[in-house]
Amino acid sequence: MSKPIGIKMKKSERRDNINGFLFALPWIIGFICFSLIPLLTSFYYSFTSFNPVKAPEWVGLENYQYLFKDPLVFKSLKNTLFMAFVSTPINLFIAMLLASLLNSKFKGRGVARTIFFMPSIIPMIAATMVWIWMFDPTYGYINRVLGFMGINGPSWLVNPAYTKWALVLMGTWCTGTTMLICLAALQNVPRSYYESAEIDGANVIHKFFRITLPCVAPVLVYQAVLNMINAFQYFTQVYVIINASSGGGSSNASGGPANSILMYPLYLFNTAFSYMKMGRASAMAWFLFVIVCVLTFIMTKVTKKISNNGMGGE
């Protein structure tokens, strides 16, 4: 009696395996064609010299050696690290500030949330164009507003000392996604924690540092690393800014004033599609990939550690 049932179970299990595979097949094919094969090919290309009209030719480690010799690689990496380590904390702070505001009760909260979030869904190209116009040293609104406060605004996108700060400022406008995630995290903090703290006579500052922050810390750390990973992919904004100032000719690829906004992905793009050195660009891409992998690894480790400690400690 038990044998037929066993066979039947096996049969339905096998059918589930087949069905599951068939349903997932689109993604599996896509993964192999658009991720796995390109990833491995890119690794192979990084040891070759090639361009669209020339077949790949093996050059060994030359591309990687060049990486460490090229001053522009170093420069672009420095610019990108600036975005990762200066822009990220500022964005997180703004996102957290907005989320805390939205987490308190007031009339028109929904409207405020809409207004804070909306910039994040605007096409990057349109947003960047508006900001270029606002950054105009003479006719722009930012310097006009600074003028009201008695500050003589700089030539934001011309003076290499300010270009990256202009990007940072622009970035704070688009923290909507991080803000929403922070808000969800804030709303997940159990009410009862605050209530018992109030009975103990805790004030707002105490409540924030002793309850709110430990509870949302895992989410904040996760978002911080995610923002850093995104910083390593920072491309469209700088590409558009540089194009706008050079008159739209995409052939005159450069890095902005004194290469001050030459971001790593932009230099990679230029190397591949303007200088047509695709082997070298592949080596750059793999170097970037390793950095992102390390960051991702840190992200998962730290998040696990904090979420284990944070809840147990309080």
Add this chain to the structure above:
Amino acid sequence: MNYTRAYYKKRLKPIPIYLLVIILSLVFISPFLIMVTTALKTNADAFELPVKLFPRKIIWSNFPEAMEKIPYMRYMMNTVFITVLSIGGQLISTPMVAYSLAKIRWKGAPIISSLIIGTMMIPYTVTMIPLYKIWSGLGMTNTYIPLIAPTFFGSPFYIIIMRQFFAGLPNSLMEAAKIDGAGEFRRYAAIALPLSKPALTTVGIYAFINAWSDYLAPLIYINKTEKLTLSLGLQGFLNQYSVDWTHLMAAATIFVIPVIIFFLFFQRNFVEGIATSGIKG
């Protein structure tokens, strides 16, 4: 006395919050405002000192003029074409894959799930060059196939949103249908899909906005003038010596409006999509 003090305290307490919210809202909304007001100015008005926010006289003609300065309708049609097919592709592929992970118990599901999260971390720049090589080898540059084809194979972010939603559907429904003799595909198409309209809407909206505003992929694959998308076409307002700001802002306004309208209509889907995928992911 005591009563009134407490009363005022309660009444006045939210005022700093209101003040902060109003100031921040003004700051966040001002770029939109500047975009629209610049679009309504004459060129002389936009380049007049001191800078004023509102136009001296409202000029509507910038909009039709902007649409003639670059082949706007042409670019719009190209963008709509890509967008519609991308949404279609995502809506066909995403729920299937998500269903496999959430509702079918099979051996591969855990591996596929972690692979999906893993691929989210691959930077586009790493796969960009080989993909370009493949597509150009197939003679597909200056066609929309490299932009549209990938959407028919599902994207990690959307699959995660869908999977989360399917996981919330009660298994009893599927089992009842199974007893009635419905096959897996039948259960998927007749039960799971009709129940998941909210999640499908979320995926559709994200797919719309991403396809509509995509910049990097068209930049790599499209360079023929008549084939450009709107996001690339906007650069037609930049020329060697100056930028035609009033017309550029008019064109940008028309480009941005559909996105804002969709967002305002489907705001809830956005917020939920981000909240579920952001924390769990």
